[in-house]
Amino acid sequence: MSNRKTKAAMVVLCVTLATTGTILAASIPRGIPTGEAARTGRIADKRPKIGPDSVTFGAYDPHGDFKDDPNSKIEHIFLPWEDVDLGTLSLADDYAQKRGRKLLITVEPWSWAVDWRSTSEELLQGILAGRYDSNMAAVCETAATLKSDVTIRWAQEMDETDNQFIWSHWKPSSYVAAYRRMVNVCREHDKSAKYMWSPKGEPSLTAFYPGDDVVDIIGLSVFGLQQFDRDHFGADRTFAQLLAPKYRLVQAFNKPVVVAELGYEGDSTYVANWAANAAKQYPEFPKLTAVVYFNDKELYPWPKPYGLPNWRVVKEASF
Numbered sequence: 001m002s003n004r005k006t007k008a009a010m011v012v013l014c015v016t017l018a019t020t021g022t023i024l025a026a027s028i029p030r031g032i033p034t035g036e037a038a039r040t041g042r043i044a045d046k047r048p049k050i051g052p053d054s055v056t057f058g059a060y061d062p063h064g065d066f067k068d069d070p071n072s073k074i075e076h077i078f079l080p081w082e083d084v085d086l087g088t089l090s091l092a093d094d095y096a097q098k099r100g101r102k103l104l105i106t107v108e109p110w111s112w113a114v115d116w117r118s119t120s121e122e123l124l125q126g127i128l129a130g131r132y133d134s135n136m137a138a139v140c141e142t143a144a145t146l147k148s149d150v151t152i153r154w155a156q157e158m159d160e161t162d163n164q165f166i167w168s169h170w171k172p173s174s175y176v177a178a179y180r181r182m183v184n185v186c187r188e189h190d191k192s193a194k195y196m197w198s199p200k201g202e203p204s205l206t207a208f209y210p211g212d213d214v215v216d217i218i219g220l221s222v223f224g225l226q227q228f229d230r231d232h233f234g235a236d237r238t239f240a241q242l243l244a245p246k247y248r249l250v251q252a253f254n255k256p257v258v259v260a261e262l263g264y265e266g267d268s269t270y271v272a273n274w275a276a277n278a279a280k281q282y283p284e285f286p287k288l289t290a291v292v293y294f295n296d297k298e299l300y301p302w303p304k305p306y307g308l309p310n311w312r313v314v315k316e317a318s319f
Contacts, residue, residue, distance in 0.1 A: 028088045029105075031077030033064030033095060046264070046271050046313040048293060054279040056290035058104065060261070065295055065314045067099075075148075076104040076260070076292050081135040082111040086142040093146040102149040104196070104260065104292060107139055109155050109167060109182075120166040127178045133185050140186035143193055150193045153219055153260060154182050157200040158208050164300040172207035183214040198260050201246030209253060218253060219260030220246045223294075224274055225302065225309050226266025236270050239278045240285075247285050259291040263298075263311030 050057050050071040058074020059066045066072045075096040079086075089105075096103050109132065110117050118126065126132050136154075143150050155167045158175050167175065183195050198219030199205035209215070222242050229237045243259065250257060264274040279291050298308040 028085050029077045029079035029092060031060050031062050031075070032088065032092050033061055033067055045268070046275055046311075048262075048274075048279045048291065049276050050279055053281050055281055055288055057279050057293070058101065058290060059293040059295050061293075061295045063295065063312065063314065065312070066293075072099070073101050074104050074290060074292055075099070075101045076106065078106045078108060079139070080108050080110055080112045081132070081139055083113055083116065086138060089142050089146060093148050096148045102151065103146065104151050104153060105139075105143065106153040106156055106198075106260075107136070108165075109135070117166065120169040123166060124170055124174055124178060127181060128174075130181075133181075136182045136185045137189050140189040140193065143186075144190040150190070151196050151217060152186060152190075152193050153196040153198045154179060154186075156198040156219065156260070157221060159202040159205040160200040161202060162300070162303075172204070175208050176210045179210040180214050183210075196258065196260065199250075201249070203249070205246075205249055212253070212255075215253070215255055217289075218250045218255045218257050220250070220257065221261040222246070222259050222278075222291075223261070223309070223311070224264035224266070224270070225306060226270040228302070228306055229266075236266070236273070239264075239274050240282060243285065243288075247288070251287060255287070256289045257285070257287040258289060261294045262291045263294045263309070265309045265311060 047069075048057060056073050057071050058076060059072050060076035060078070061067070061072070075092060077092050079089075092103060109123060109127070123132075140152070143152065155165070155175070155178070157165060158168050158170070160168045167178070170178070179197065186193065186195070194216040195214060196217040196219045197210060197215040198221075199208060201220045201222070220243070222239065224237060224239065224242060226236055229235065247257060262278060264271060264278070282288065293313070294311050296312055297310045301308055
């Protein structure tokens, strides 16, 4: 990691802790539960329904809404590879271990401090030149010390078209070269982790496939927003309808498939349908092994007028 950036982040953190938690929240992996559920309400009907025939369920759960849910078997966290305290991964590991869960770690190759980020081209050239090998090595050295089973998901949604991620601007061949380099660096430091290649699910995704030897699992993103469905498709769409075209694109790779980010928002009928069906086993999706709920408000705006949908299962308490 950059010494200049790391030292600067530590100084800012120490000064800011006395007055606010904002910088602290940006300096640790995102997804370590805070236990906020006890303060904001009870788990609502948005929670996916889990039965004996369900696929494995897990969650990105920064508020701790699934803290005591025995159905959750995967703890999903996000972290940047710059300006982050990797020592806090042990907190997530302890949390997962106590609940019998595996860890899914999404590694985003940038800083969460927007004014410190490299440009898309600078990041790509730096990765290919080896200047970020140490960043990936630091993450994977730490992951190797954890007790939980770990899956590493690097630079997700490279095929997206809404400009959320700077690595989505790379040509497919460039992304493939960068992904392969990072997995090979990681393998030097962590011999047991699995690796998830995780496109959003756009038609272009197949061009970004980095190869069977560096992919253990394929992740997809599936979000259902009722008003978007009605405005653009004239009807509510189901989980299976949204997953089907994405699944068809990746099934030829013959890898286990996980919905690495799942969310839905709408009226009670729409939500109940998704909750009842999102974790089902489907004969048309034989490779689907797990779904992982994104239990938070959206972080990047959807096209106008949809703003930031709130996928969280807990309704905020009103006083």
